[in-house]
Amino acid sequence: MKVxxxxxxxxxxxxxxxxxxxxxxxxxxxxxxxxxxxxxVRNQIEGTRSLIANYIKAEPGQIYFTSGASEANNLIIKSxxxxxxxxxxxxxxxxxxxxxxxxxxxSVLNTCKCVEGNGAKxxxxxxxxxxxxxxxxxxxxxxxxxxxxxILFANNEIGTIQKIKEIGQxxxxxxxxxxxxxxxxxxxxxxxxxxxxxxxLTFSGHKFNALKGTGGLYMRKKGTVCPLIHGGHQEGMxxxxxxxxxxxxxxxxxxxxxxQNIGRWKEIKKMRDSLEEYILKNIPHxxxxxxxxxxxxxxxxISFDFVEGEAILLRLNYYGIYVSTGSACNSxxxxxxxxxxxxxKRIELAHSSVxxxxxxxxxxxxxxxxxxxxxxxxxxxxxLSPLYKN
Amino acid sequence: MNNGDYNEKVMDHFMNPxxxxxxxxxxxxxxxxxxxxxxxxxxxxxxxxNGIIKDAxxxxxxxxxxxxxxxxxTDLIIGKHxxxxxxxxxxxxxxxxxxxPKQKLHCSVLAADAINAALDDYLGIxxxxxxxxxxxxxxIDRKTIEHAVSHGAFTLEDVKxxxxxxxxxxxxxxxxxxxxxxxxxxxxx
Numbered sequence: 001m002k003v004x005x006x007x008x009x010x011x012x013x014x015x016x017x018x019x020x021x022x023x024x025x026x027x028x029x030x031x032x033x034x035x036x037x038x039x040x041v042r043n044q045i046e047g048t049r050s051l052i053a054n055y056i057k058a059e060p061g062q063i064y065f066t067s068g069a070s071e072a073n074n075l076i077i078k079s080x081x082x083x084x085x086x087x088x089x090x091x092x093x094x095x096x097x098x099x100x101x102x103x104x105x106x107s108v109l110n111t112c113k114c115v116e117g118n119g120a121k122x123x124x125x126x127x128x129x130x131x132x133x134x135x136x137x138x139x140x141x142x143x144x145x146x147x148x149x150x151i152l153f154a155n156n157e158i159g160t161i162q163k164i165k166e167i168g169q170x171x172x173x174x175x176x177x178x179x180x181x182x183x184x185x186x187x188x189x190x191x192x193x194x195x196x197x198x199x200x201l202t203f204s205g206h207k208f209n210a211l212k213g214t215g216g217l218y219m220r221k222k223g224t225v226c227p228l229i230h231g232g233h234q235e236g237m238x239x240x241x242x243x244x245x246x247x248x249x250x251x252x253x254x255x256x257x258x259x260q261n262i263g264r265w266k267e268i269k270k271m272r273d274s275l276e277e278y279i280l281k282n283i284p285h286x287x288x289x290x291x292x293x294x295x296x297x298x299x300x301x302i303s304f305d306f307v308e309g310e311a312i313l314l315r316l317n318y319y320g321i322y323v324s325t326g327s328a329c330n331s332x333x334x335x336x337x338x339x340x341x342x343x344x345k346r347i348e349l350a351h352s353s354v355x356x357x358x359x360x361x362x363x364x365x366x367x368x369x370x371x372x373x374x375x376x377x378x379x380x381x382x383x384l385s386p387l388y389k390n
Numbered sequence: 391m392n393n394g395d396y397n398e399k400v401m402d403h404f405m406n407p408x409x410x411x412x413x414x415x416x417x418x419x420x421x422x423x424x425x426x427x428x429x430x431x432x433x434x435x436x437x438x439x440n441g442i443i444k445d446a447x448x449x450x451x452x453x454x455x456x457x458x459x460x461x462x463x464t465d466l467i468i469g470k471h472x473x474x475x476x477x478x479x480x481x482x483x484x485x486x487x488x489x490x491p492k493q494k495l496h497c498s499v500l501a502a503d504a505i506n507a508a509l510d511d512y513l514g515i516x517x518x519x520x521x522x523x524x525x526x527x528x529x530i531d532r533k534t535i536e537h538a539v540s541h542g543a544f545t546l547e548d549v550k551x552x553x554x555x556x557x558x559x560x561x562x563x564x565x566x567x568x569x570x571x572x573x574x575x576x577x578x579x
Contacts, residue, residue, distance in 0.1 A: 308428060310453035311404070314396075318405060328428045329453035336428070348425045384410055384457060386432040386449035387425055 002320045003366040007359030008156045008184060008299060009324060011209045013250070014360070020253040021211065024246050031243050032234065041245045048252030055255060056201065057192040058218050064235045065248055068215035069183045069204035070107035071228065073150075075239075076179050076200050076217065077111045079225035080148040081120040096147040097121040101133055102342040103160075104152050105181055109338070112150075121145075129343050130291035131160030139170055146176050153182040153201075157326060157339040157355060158290030159299030161185070168197025177224065183207050183215075184296055187258040188265055193218060200225075205247060209360065210254035214247025261360070268358050269297035271367045275356060276300045278371045283378050289340060289353060298358040301326075303340075303349040306388035307381040312354050315377040321370050326353040348387075395491035396454055403458035403487065408465050411447045420507025423500050429456040431504040433464065437512055441472045448504070455494035459501035462486050472509055478502060480529040493559035499529035524572075525565040527558020535569060539576045546570065 004012065013021070024044065029037030031045050046060065053060040066072045081096040100112055102124045112122045123141045125133045133151065142149075149171045154161045164180060171178035179200035182191065187208030193201060204215040219225065222236070231240025279286055285305035304312060309325030316323055326337030328351060335341070336350035382388040396404070417437035423430040429452030436445040446464040450457050463483055467475040480498040484490050490498060503523055510517055520533040530553050538552040549555055549569055556562030556569060 306451065308452050308456070311457060314401075314404065314454045327453070329456075346426075351425070351428045384407060384449060385451045386421070386430060387451050 001366065001369050002322070003370050004322050004361070005356045005358060005370070006322045006324050007362075008159075008207070008296075008355065008357035010206045010212065011359050012361055013211065014209045014254065014257060016257060017209055017250050017253040021246060021250045024249040027245065031245055032232070041243075044249050044252070045243055045245055048248050048255075051252050051255055051259075052203075052216070053218075055190065055259060056218055057194060058220075061222070061236075062218050062220060063216060064219060064238050065214065065216040065243060066235075066239055067213055067244070068206075069105075069181060069202045072202035072215055072217040073105070073107040073179075073181055074111050075228045076202070076225060077108065077115060077148065077150060078228060080177070081115040082118060082226075095119050095121050095145065097123070097143050097145045098148045098150060099123045099125065099138065099141050099146060100150045101125045101127060101152060101162075103127055103131055103155050103157075103339045104150070105156060105183070108150055108152070108181055125151075127160075127342050129345065130293075131155055131158050131289075131339070131343060132291055132294070133162060133167075135163065135166055135170065138167065142170075142174050142176065146174070148177050148179060150179040150181070153180045154184040154296050155290070155339060156184050157337055158301045158343075159184070159296035159357075160291040161294045161296065163294075164198070165196045171199070172197045177220075184299075187255060188297065190262070193220070205251040205254065208251075208254050208258055210250040211247045214244050214251055216251075258360075264360055265297045268360065268362065271362060271364060272298055272300050272356070272358050275367050275371065276302070279374060282371075282375050286378075287345075287349060289343060289345075289349075300356045301340075302354055302356070303345075303352045304354065304378050305349065305352055306385045307378060308351050309353055311381055312352075312377060315381065316354075316373065319373045319377075321373060324355045324357075326355070327351045395494070396458070397488050399488045400455065400458045400490065403461040404454040407448075407457055407461040409445075409447050409461065409468070410449065412449065413445060413447050416508075418508045418510075418512025420504045420509070420511055422504045422507055423452070425451055428452060429497065429500060431456065431460050431500055433460070433504040433508045435467075435508045435512060437472060443467050443470055443472065443475055446508075452497065453494070455490055455497040456500065458487060459483050459490075459497045460504070463501040463505055467505060472512070475505060476509060478505060495528070495558060496526040496560075496564075499523060499526050502529065524568050525553075525555035525558065525562075527560050527564070528554045528556075530555040530565075532572070535572055536576075539572055544573070544577070546573065549573070 027041045029041045031042040049060045049063045052063050116122050168178050177199040181202050183204045186203040199220040201218040206212040227238050229240050287303045289301040309327030310329040313325050326340045328336045340350035413434035413436050416434040418435045421432045431450045434447045438444050446468050448460040450460040480502040483498040522532045543549045543552045
């Protein structure tokens with residue numbers, strides 16, 4: 001049996017999306033062409049745009065397609081600090097300032113590092129042991145030259161969901177644009193950009209069962225950012241290049257599936273809870289990372305004390321159970337996950353962490369198959385560990 | 391099955407590690423690494439009156455490579471005289487496993503160091519500062535670096551070229567600060 005519990009990394013293409021993708025391969029027209037071949041593709045792209053707009057309660061003209069969330073995050077952060085409409089205010093002599101968090105996705109964190117190199121100032125808000133930012137600290141961090149507040153909707157590693165509405169209100173009160181990377185939430189619950197006071201929202205197709213290499217952003221006000229990629233008139237001059245029509249069509253098909261089946265996440269939450277309860281009850285010295293009161297329904301991040309994450313991952317892989325880990329040994333760097341470190345726990349617990357992230361394709365049968373296998377793997381590795389005393 | 395960067399032999403020693411456990415009343419034990427860094431090994435030796443290692447056992451907290459290198463290291467030393475066991479380098483461990491990914495070479499350094507620490511314990515040798523591993527990726531000790539520095543390696547680049555330190559997978563992240571301290575110490579003289 002193969003059990004894929006790594007859906008926060010990427011998700012499988014569901015059959016109906018695959019079917020639409022295959023059909024769309026026939027439509028080779030350029031969406032900018034005025035003949036029927038072009039128009040066929042244009043209609044499909046605009047259909048997806050409308051569907052996405054509707055899903056987040058926005059207007060189609062506020063949705064822009066990109067190659068994914070990494071590009072969209074780069075676009076917003078870089079253009080906020082380097083050029084474009086907002087940049088006129090940079091001429092005040094003060095360097096532009098951004099507020100973000102210590103637990104962002106690398107596509108936000110490293111882009112912030114990049115603009116810091118170009119002279120921007122960045123505040124990285126700390127989080128508590130559950131991964132929540134302090135709203136008072138956010139308020140205190142705002143400066144006259146703050147150009148952007150960029151805060152992850154839900155963290156990909158631990159699943160913690162921030163108080164987006166309250167953050168949006170703080171930003172709105174100070175008239176500062178608010179960006180949220182909603183990659184892990186998009187497709188899992190309905191989003192209302194007005195209610196949440198969001199000015200920029202980014203999303204990625206392959207995280208909700210569409211193709212890789214496609215994603216986009218919502219932008220409340222036109223002309224508030226400059227393009228990263230200059231060229232043709234596509235995407236309202238914001239993102240040049242012939243549209244990735246097959247990718248965009250796949251997003252429409254996938255999002256449509258999620259909208260029709262949004263209740264499925266309740267069942268997935270039950271599966272996640274069942275798996276987590278089993279682990280906590282049957283394997284001692286295990287700890288949940290994240291905020292169990294405000295968390296993605298599909299994510300469970302658990303530290304198994306005395307054993308190392310990569311060893312767990314490889315042994316589970318042997319049983320066909322696919323997970324991820326925050327251990328340093330799983331990467332080329334020497335440091336374990338920046339997210340787990342930011343929670344301020346013992347560093348060993350970061351090395352010992354495993355993320356189980358469920359998706360719409362997972363079944364109860366898989367959950368029941370995985371439970372005893374996880375227990376067995378941890379018990380066997382603990383027998384090897386000099387840190388574990390019976 | 392996809393083994394990532396590990397070959398079949400490494401996977402075999404990881405999935406079916408040899409000589410796991412502890413020895414009651416060991417002749418010597420060696421403990422190296424620490425859990426905060428992500429890997430820690432403890433080796434137990436049973437040595438007879440002729441200096442032959444009759445048995446060796448290990449316990450390891452760490453990744454697949456840390457467990458596999460511990461397993462093969464114990465395999466390599468059992469039945470050997472302590473002097474032969476001393477000769478086992480991290481390279482010999484890597485070779486016995488048929489290779490390791492570059493970013494995992496430090497595990498072999500740790501395993502070789504664990505054997506040496508256990509032998510030191512048996513022989514009643516206080517671990518000398520000069521034997522401290524400075525570059526964990528390439529297995530370069532303090533003695534080697536001090537020798538290079540005292541023989542004309544005046545800069546970090548010289549030390550890298552002469553000893554190979556700081557040229558491993560971590561790019562010097564672990565050791566450059568310590569190498570710099572050695573350079574500073576000698577430049578004061």
